[in-house]
Amino acid sequence: MAVPTFAPLRNLGLFSELVDRVITRSPSLPGMACFYGHSGLRQDILCGLCSQ
16 A cells, blocks of 8 residues: 655646745845746646646
8 A cells, every 4th residue: 555645746846946035135126037848737727736
């Protein structure tokens, strides 16, 4: 019987790092970022998860 585990979500980690870098940026830099990838990688869901 397999023990349920959490799968590492690489995209979630990358997006979380991106958000952190924008939040902690130098005040002289613009507060913009771009997160993109191939279709089907669910970037829209990642934005919703990190906004909560």
